[in-house]
Amino acid sequence: MIHHYHVHSEDEETFSLDFEIQADATFAQLQDMLIETLHFDPASIGMFYLCDDRWQEIGQVASRDFFESDRGTQYDIDRTRLEELMDETGARLRYLYDAFEDRYLSLQLVKIHSGSLPTPRIISIEGKRPRQISPDEFVGGLDSVIPSGDTTSGLMDEAFDDDLFNADELSSDSFSILDEE
CATH class of the missing domain: 3.10.290.30 (MM3350-like)
Incomplete structure:
Protein backbone atom coordinates (compact mmCIF):
# COMPACT_ATOMS: atom_id res chain seq x y z
CA MET A 1 0.00 0.00 0.00
CA GLN A 132 15.04 25.72 10.76
CA ILE A 133 16.63 28.27 13.03
CA SER A 134 20.24 27.33 13.70
CA PRO A 135 21.61 27.48 17.26
CA ASP A 136 23.80 30.42 16.16
CA GLU A 137 20.76 32.41 15.05
CA PHE A 138 18.75 31.48 18.14
CA VAL A 139 21.27 32.81 20.64
CA GLY A 140 22.35 35.76 18.53
CA GLY A 141 25.36 34.08 17.05
CA LEU A 142 27.97 32.28 19.06
CA ASP A 143 30.68 34.74 18.02
CA SER A 144 28.79 37.58 19.66
CA VAL A 145 28.27 35.65 22.90
CA ILE A 146 31.46 33.71 23.46
CA PRO A 147 34.45 35.98 23.98
CA SER A 148 37.89 35.21 22.70
CA GLY A 149 40.66 34.46 25.23
CA ASP A 150 41.64 37.87 26.68
CA THR A 151 38.18 39.42 26.81
CA THR A 152 36.70 37.21 29.53
CA SER A 153 37.79 39.51 32.34
CA GLY A 154 36.32 42.42 30.40
CA LEU A 155 32.90 40.78 30.53
CA MET A 156 33.23 40.23 34.25
CA ASP A 157 34.27 43.85 34.76
CA GLU A 158 31.28 44.94 32.72
CA ALA A 159 28.90 42.70 34.69
CA PHE A 160 30.19 44.01 38.02
CA ASP A 161 30.69 47.62 37.09
CA ASP A 162 32.02 49.71 39.99
CA ASP A 163 29.20 52.19 39.50
CA LEU A 164 26.61 49.47 40.08
CA PHE A 165 28.25 47.69 43.00
CA ASN A 166 29.81 49.30 46.05
CA ALA A 167 31.12 46.98 48.77
CA ASP A 168 30.98 49.81 51.33
CA GLU A 169 27.17 49.86 51.05
CA LEU A 170 26.87 46.31 52.34
CA SER A 171 26.06 45.84 56.00
CA SER A 172 26.93 42.72 57.95
CA ASP A 173 23.56 43.13 59.71
CA SER A 174 21.75 41.95 56.59
CA PHE A 175 23.68 38.68 56.35
CA SER A 176 23.72 35.69 58.58
CA ILE A 177 26.21 32.86 58.46
CA LEU A 178 25.32 29.53 59.97
CA ASP A 179 28.12 27.52 61.50
CA GLU A 180 28.17 23.94 60.37
CA GLU A 181 29.01 21.37 62.99
Missing part, protein backbone atom coordinates in the same frame (compact mmCIF):
# COMPACT_ATOMS: atom_id res chain seq x y z
CA ILE A 2 1.06 3.58 -0.68
CA HIS A 3 0.23 6.64 1.42
CA HIS A 4 -0.16 10.03 -0.25
CA TYR A 5 0.37 12.98 2.13
CA HIS A 6 -0.22 16.71 1.80
CA VAL A 7 2.04 18.95 3.93
CA HIS A 8 1.71 22.64 4.78
CA SER A 9 3.40 25.06 7.15
CA GLU A 10 1.81 27.78 9.28
CA ASP A 11 5.06 29.77 9.07
CA GLU A 12 5.37 29.70 5.28
CA GLU A 13 1.85 30.13 3.92
CA THR A 14 2.89 29.62 0.29
CA PHE A 15 4.57 26.28 1.04
CA SER A 16 2.98 22.96 0.18
CA LEU A 17 4.39 19.51 -0.39
CA ASP A 18 2.70 16.39 -1.70
CA PHE A 19 4.49 13.06 -1.61
CA GLU A 20 3.92 9.33 -1.58
CA ILE A 21 5.59 6.80 0.69
CA GLN A 22 5.17 3.11 1.42
CA ALA A 23 2.54 2.53 4.11
CA ASP A 24 4.89 0.08 5.84
CA ALA A 25 7.66 2.69 6.15
CA THR A 26 8.62 3.68 9.69
CA PHE A 27 8.14 7.17 11.06
CA ALA A 28 11.95 7.43 11.10
CA GLN A 29 11.94 6.87 7.32
CA LEU A 30 9.26 9.54 6.94
CA GLN A 31 11.38 11.92 9.02
CA ASP A 32 14.46 11.16 6.90
CA MET A 33 12.48 11.96 3.75
CA LEU A 34 11.31 15.31 5.17
CA ILE A 35 14.84 16.19 6.33
CA GLU A 36 16.31 15.42 2.92
CA THR A 37 13.57 17.10 0.89
CA LEU A 38 13.44 20.28 2.98
CA HIS A 39 17.17 20.49 3.73
CA PHE A 40 16.69 20.32 7.50
CA ASP A 41 19.59 19.64 9.86
CA PRO A 42 19.60 15.88 10.51
CA ALA A 43 21.14 16.47 13.95
CA SER A 44 18.12 18.49 15.08
CA ILE A 45 15.55 16.84 17.29
CA GLY A 46 12.37 16.12 15.38
CA MET A 47 9.23 14.32 16.46
CA PHE A 48 5.71 13.64 15.27
CA TYR A 49 2.47 14.31 17.08
CA LEU A 50 -0.64 12.35 16.19
CA CYS A 51 -3.62 14.69 15.88
CA ASP A 52 -7.38 14.42 15.89
CA ASP A 53 -9.58 16.04 13.23
CA ARG A 54 -9.15 19.47 14.89
CA TRP A 55 -5.30 19.17 14.95
CA GLN A 56 -5.28 18.57 18.73
CA GLU A 57 -2.35 16.38 19.78
CA ILE A 58 -3.36 12.90 20.97
CA GLY A 59 -0.09 10.98 20.81
CA GLN A 60 3.60 11.22 20.13
CA VAL A 61 6.03 9.39 17.85
CA ALA A 62 9.63 10.07 18.83
CA SER A 63 12.91 8.56 19.85
CA ARG A 64 12.55 7.04 23.31
CA ASP A 65 15.10 9.59 24.56
CA PHE A 66 12.73 12.46 23.78
CA PHE A 67 9.31 11.29 24.91
CA GLU A 68 7.29 14.00 26.61
CA SER A 69 5.15 12.54 29.38
CA ASP A 70 2.17 14.85 28.82
CA ARG A 71 1.71 14.14 25.09
CA GLY A 72 -0.67 11.14 25.20
CA THR A 73 0.18 7.71 23.87
CA GLN A 74 3.81 7.29 22.84
CA TYR A 75 5.32 5.30 19.99
CA ASP A 76 8.94 4.63 19.05
CA ILE A 77 9.92 6.44 15.83
CA ASP A 78 12.27 3.66 14.70
CA ARG A 79 9.81 0.79 15.16
CA THR A 80 6.36 2.20 14.45
CA ARG A 81 5.11 1.91 10.88
CA LEU A 82 2.93 4.55 9.25
CA GLU A 83 0.15 2.05 8.51
CA GLU A 84 -0.13 1.21 12.23
CA LEU A 85 -1.24 4.73 13.19
CA MET A 86 -2.21 6.37 9.91
CA ASP A 87 -4.75 3.84 8.73
CA GLU A 88 -7.45 5.96 7.12
CA THR A 89 -7.73 8.91 4.76
CA GLY A 90 -7.82 12.19 6.67
CA ALA A 91 -5.46 11.07 9.45
CA ARG A 92 -3.29 13.96 10.69
CA LEU A 93 0.20 14.52 12.05
CA ARG A 94 2.27 17.47 13.14
CA TYR A 95 6.04 17.28 12.72
CA LEU A 96 8.19 19.39 15.05
CA TYR A 97 11.05 20.41 12.77
CA ASP A 98 12.38 23.45 14.65
CA ALA A 99 12.64 22.95 18.40
CA PHE A 100 14.27 26.39 18.90
CA GLU A 101 11.24 28.22 17.52
CA ASP A 102 8.59 25.53 18.23
CA ARG A 103 7.61 25.29 14.56
CA TYR A 104 5.70 22.47 12.91
CA LEU A 105 4.70 21.01 9.60
CA SER A 106 1.15 19.70 9.30
CA LEU A 107 0.74 16.43 7.40
CA GLN A 108 -2.54 14.92 6.30
CA LEU A 109 -3.03 11.52 4.71
CA VAL A 110 -5.11 12.34 1.61
CA LYS A 111 -5.10 9.02 -0.22
CA ILE A 112 -4.26 5.35 0.27
CA HIS A 113 -3.82 3.20 -2.82
CA SER A 114 -2.34 -0.10 -3.84
CA GLY A 115 1.14 -0.51 -5.22
CA SER A 116 4.68 -0.24 -3.99
CA LEU A 117 7.46 2.31 -4.10
CA PRO A 118 11.15 1.53 -3.67
CA THR A 119 11.68 5.06 -2.24
CA PRO A 120 9.36 7.96 -1.34
CA ARG A 121 8.24 10.04 -4.33
CA ILE A 122 7.75 13.81 -4.33
CA ILE A 123 4.62 14.68 -6.31
CA SER A 124 4.84 18.45 -5.92
CA ILE A 125 6.58 21.08 -3.85
CA GLU A 126 5.58 24.73 -4.04
CA GLY A 127 6.31 28.01 -2.33
CA LYS A 128 9.01 29.01 0.08
CA ARG A 129 10.35 26.08 2.06
CA PRO A 130 10.25 26.45 5.84
CA ARG A 131 13.67 26.64 7.40
